[in-house]
Amino acid sequence: MADTDNADQLLRRWRLVLGRYAKPLETGDWSQDDGRMDASLDYLYGREYERKGMLRAGGGAGGGGSLDPSQLRAIDWLQQARKLFPQEVYERVQGHAIERYELSGLLRDPAVLASLEPNQALAKALIGMRGRLSANMHDAVRAIIQRVVEEATERLRKDFVNAIVGRRNRFRRTQVKSAQNFDWRATIAANLKHYDQASGRLVIARPYFNARVKRSLPWDVILCVDQSGSMMDSVIYAAVVAGILSSLPGVNVRLVVFDTSVVDLSHLASDPVEVLLTVQLGGGTNIGRAVQYCEQLVSNPQRTVLALISDFEEGAPPGPLLACLKRLAESRVTLLGLAALDERAQPVYDQGMAQRLANQGMHVAALTPQHFAQWLAEVMA
Incomplete structure (x- = not known):
């Protein structure tokens, strides 16, 4: 009986995946709620058939309720979907509606x-549409972006604070007990006498934690961020990282964004929401011009990190860019090239240009924000 139920559930799920063009199920295998879910999914994903020149068939397969696209507005559909699907599924469907099918009625x-x-997909859509939204949408847009930024900041801040504010001191102990400070070597050595042979376990009577050394000499960190259309994820995370770094002692942050023009947003670096409401995504790419501008910001080369966040798709002749990087490297500026600042670290970049940048002394990698924090800590040690 259990095997039959599992088979029925699997068949039902495949029917929802394949849509109304799949073979209809028997009436007993298809509930009214199934019909509503089927129609709701068809309202969105049936657009794939339309893109291929196919007309939608009339009526739902299975006898469930109908959400006829000609009678259903995007906003009504969204409210239906919220009730029909689990939260995780709803958020994914919402993201597809905005990103893939451009149901802009949801954003007006x-x-x-x-x-x-509030999630990153929605924030990206709002940033991309910002210039086309009416004035009465401004506060609602800001509130969404604020919540997305706060969530990202809360998730990332600890990594940057622990990595950059201080390095672990293995010779001094602390009462601050956290996973980042845990000294497993000292803990095992000190507690070997408590080993229980009967259970084969080491009983930890007293754990040991490393203290952290406060950094005193300041560092200048220049974030040079490509704001061309393909870099939207990176722009969001760069804004959040700039805000976090700006709040740390001993770190001076400069934030520069560019496409074919260069805009210095250093005065907004501590406010990532305002940065995201200011950037103008799109246009071409002139990395050389941006790096030349950043070169003018360097006052103490040996304590300066220049982080170029880009897909390295240079639209201008590369000569000026490569010559500028060579000068910066020779002056002992630390050069970091981030091919992506997406939390999934999916690298999409010009590998040939990345190699040419590396040949001029730039360290190039595709990193999550957490790994970027560790990388910064290593070069600033």
Whole structure:
């Protein structure tokens, strides 16, 4: 009986995946809620058939309720989807509606916008559409971006604080007990006498934790961020990272964004929300011009980190860029090239240009924000 139930569930799920063009199920295997879910998914994903020149078939397969696309507005559909699907599924469907199918009607009503789940996909859509939104949407847009930034900051801040504010001192102990400070070698050595042979376990009577050494000499960190259309994820994380670094002692942050023009947003570095409401995503790419501008900001080369965040798709002749990097490297500026600042660290970049940058002394990698924190700590040690 259990095997039959599992088979029925599997068949039902495949029917929902394949849509109305799949073979209809028997009436007993298809509930009214299934029909509603099927129609809701078809409202969104049926657009794939339309893109291929196919007309939608009429009526739902399985006898469930109908959400006829001609009678359903995007906003009504969204409210239906929220009720029909688990939270995780709903958030994914919402993201597809905005990113893949451009249901911009979801983003033109402040009340509807306030009801959406704040996430990075929604923030990206709002930043991309910002210039086309009405004035009464400004506060709702800011509130969404604020929540996304706060969530990202909360997730990343600890990594940057632990990595950059101080390095572990293995010769001094502390009462601050955290996983980052745990000294497993000293703990095992000190507690070997408590080894229980009967259970084969080491009983930890007293754990040991390393203290951290406060850094005193300041560092200058220049974040040079490509704001061309393909770099939207990186721009969001760069803004958050700039905000976190700006709050740390001993770190001076300069934030520069560029496409074919260069804009210095250092005065906003401590406010990532304002940065994201200011950037103008799109346009071409002139990395050389941006790096030349950053070169003018260097006052103490040996204590300066220049982090270039880009896909390295240079639209201008590369000569000026390579010559500038060579000068910076020779002056002992630490050069970091981040091919992606996406938390998934999916590298999409010009590998040939990345190699040419590396040949001029730039360290190039594709890193999550957490790994970027560790990388900064290593070069600033």
